[in-house]
Amino acid sequence: MKENFAIVTGSTKGIGKKIAEELLNKNYNVIINYSSDDTAYDNFLKENIKYKDKIFCIKESLDCYDNVINFCNEVKKITTHIQVLILNCGITEKSLFGNIKKEAWEKAMNVNLNCPFYIVQQLNELMDCSGKGRIIFISSVMGKYPHSTSLVYNVSKSGVISLSNSLVKYFCEKNITVNCICPGFIKTPYHTNRSEESYNQINKKIALHRFGTVDEVASMCMEIINNQYINGSVIDINGGYDYF
Numbered sequence: 001m002k003e004n005f006a007i008v009t010g011s012t013k014g015i016g017k018k019i020a021e022e023l024l025n026k027n028y029n030v031i032i033n034y035s036s037d038d039t040a041y042d043n044f045l046k047e048n049i050k051y052k053d054k055i056f057c058i059k060e061s062l063d064c065y066d067n068v069i070n071f072c073n074e075v076k077k078i079t080t081h082i083q084v085l086i087l088n089c090g091i092t093e094k095s096l097f098g099n100i101k102k103e104a105w106e107k108a109m110n111v112n113l114n115c116p117f118y119i120v121q122q123l124n125e126l127m128d129c130s131g132k133g134r135i136i137f138i139s140s141v142m143g144k145y146p147h148s149t150s151l152v153y154n155v156s157k158s159g160v161i162s163l164s165n166s167l168v169k170y171f172c173e174k175n176i177t178v179n180c181i182c183p184g185f186i187k188t189p190y191h192t193n194r195s196e197e198s199y200n201q202i203n204k205k206i207a208l209h210r211f212g213t214v215d216e217v218a219s220m221c222m223e224i225i226n227n228q229y230i231n232g233s234v235i236d237i238n239g240g241y242d243y244f
């Protein structure tokens, strides 16, 4: 069994991918995860081939309790000791209030909020209690400044902030910090189909007039990992969103 394990959910693309790469760079063994896009996983492996012995992948859609149990059972076959647990996986849902279907509501709540909770609960006993244990949730600026066009997403991401805050007391007894990052608009495949006009409209709402980069979010994550005194924080990284 190898020591120094980190887990990043939803990590073959975008923010999760960059965080996983930073962790590999810092000598962690990293359990990565995705649900369906094998090509993205192949690319991840190719781009990080020098770390191939440190990369462990669990392909599992983290969208329901049973799949979380499968995922956690696979984790337990790989390691008995986790230092860093990053709950990054998230999906968006764009229906307006009147049109939100039950299935869409439940899927977004499951992926964004319920499954991160189940994962933390299932892996709790594996977490490092030496002072290096870290749990980091990835919420969103939408969890704080809700848009009517992404209602379920906003609610689930507000829940993630509350979940993170609610776990601080429990985990401080185990010497594990719990924090939440709220990224603003970050350039990732998530925004692939966005029009030029939409980019421009969003940029007008950001004081820095640009989307953030995955490097900017990942470096915040690494700071939280390096610094034990950052605990119970909800950290915005959004270029100054709605700051006018």
Ligand SMILES: NC(=O)c1ccc[n+]([C@@H]2O[C@H](COP(=O)([O-])OP(=O)(O)OC[C@H]3O[C@@H](n4cnc5c(N)ncnc54)[C@H](OP(=O)(O)O)[C@@H]3O)[C@@H](O)[C@H]2O)c1
Binding pocket: 009, 010, 011, 012, 013, 014, 015, 016, 033, 034, 035, 036, 037, 038, 040, 060, 061, 062, 063, 088, 089, 090, 091, 111, 138, 139, 140, 141, 182, 183, 184, 185, 186, 187, 188, 189, 190, 191
């Ligand atoms: N990008 C932004 O502007 C932004 C802003 C605020 C917050 N966030 C949050 O940051 C997180 C990452 O966003 P991102 O933009 O980096 O996303 P992304 O580029 O769309 O990447 C998503 C990753 O998660 C995986 N994934 C999706 N659904 C999954 C599922 N059900 N089970 C397991 N893996 C799954 C994807 O792989 P597959 O395609 O193979 O499933 C992929 O590896 C999310 O929680 C998002 O809400 C993003």
